[in-house]
Amino acid sequence: MTDETPNDLVLERVLNAPRAAIWRCWTEPALLEQWFCPKPWSVSDARIDLRPGGEFFTVMNGPGGERFENIGVFLDIVPGEKLVFTDAFVPGWRPNGKPFMAASVILSDTDDGRTDYVARAMHWNAETKAEHEAMGFHQGWGAAADQLEALAKTL
Amino acid sequence: MTDETPNDLVLERVLNAPRAAIWRCWTEPALLEQWFCPKPWSVSDARIDLRPGGEFFTVMNGPGGERFENIGVFLDIVPGEKLVFTDAFVPGWRPNGKPFMAASVILSDTDDGRTDYVARAMHWNAETKAEHEAMGFHQGWGAAADQLEALAKTL
Structure with missing residues (x-):
């Protein structure tokens, strides 16, 4: 079998x-x-314009005062x-920066009322994937998924 | 004045x-x-699925038997x-290849019943623009615009 998505990183939970x-x-x-x-x-200052081409903006803030702005659509x-x-x-x-990835999140119900969660980071080449x-894709997206689950349970 | 779109190539007619x-x-x-x-x-084998994310596929054929497939959305x-x-x-x-450009075509009516035509090739960086x-962007897109005008007149 060949992997048709060799430049993807995938978290499934x-x-x-x-x-x-x-x-x-x-x-x-x-x-x-x-x-x-x-x-x-x-994260602070999140903006979500939920339509094709709509803005997805977040600011990531580090414990030492780091600040990274992320903008996309x-x-x-x-x-x-x-x-x-x-x-x-x-x-x-408008094209922006050096394209890093497209990401997809797919949700589906499990038989026992939980949620199958597939988060996929798709890159343009092997170098960017690496x-x-x-x-720390696996650790980072995994820790975020833990936080997501904990928050979603409270809603 | 600063150019806010330094990586664009533009044909206006x-x-x-x-x-x-x-x-x-x-x-x-x-x-x-x-x-x-x-x-x-x-061009042969054009496929146009006119919706966001829909396929835009063409094959460009050269006089010496060259064949280039172009796929996008x-x-x-x-x-x-x-x-x-x-x-x-x-x-x-899905991300594909080495991103070359996004392109926009903007049409508007002139006062005398003709069409203002702005075709813009937007690149991710100065190297790709160059x-x-x-x-031959200017010559190529210009010659294509001549052919476009000649065909559109007959419709």
Whole structure:
């Protein structure tokens, strides 16, 4: 078998929370800010314009005063089921920066009322994938998913 | 004044044809094939799925038997007015190849019944813009616009 998606990094989990709650955590700025970055980092100033080409903006704040702005756009939205976004464009469909990835989040119900959660980071080449992996993709997205699950359970 | 779009290449023309006819030439495969490549090159096998994320596929054929496949997706469509597409993704919003450009086509009516035509190639960096310019952007897109105008006049 050949891997048709060799430049992807994938996190798959079953989250113990309802799908609708996980969707809210991804799409409501006040909720996203609570889980999107592994602690002690945090997110502020999230802006979510949930339509194709709409803005997805966050600021990641580090414990030592670090501040990173992330801007991108949404590509595809299927409410409650699927979200795709990328940093390759800013609103107005203007190319921006050095394209790093497109990411998709796919949610589906499990038979026992939990949520199958597949978060996929899709890169344009093997070098960027390796860079993302070295930055700690699995640990970082895993820790964020733990925080997401904990928050979604409370909704 | 600073140029806020330093990585763009722009062709602006007034075309002596109705806006609706120019729109058809851009969006109907059988018409697109007749003008999209400067002769003696030609386009075959055009596929146009006119929705955000929909396929934009063409094959460019050279007089010496050259064959180049181009695949991308549409990003934004305002019927009769605006078309934006890119080669950075293939359908399904998967990153593809080395992102070369996003392109926009903006049509508006002039006071005397002709069409103001602005075709813009937007690149991710100065190197790609320079490469596109060296490939003959101005001559190539200009010759294609001549062919577009000639075809649109006949509709």
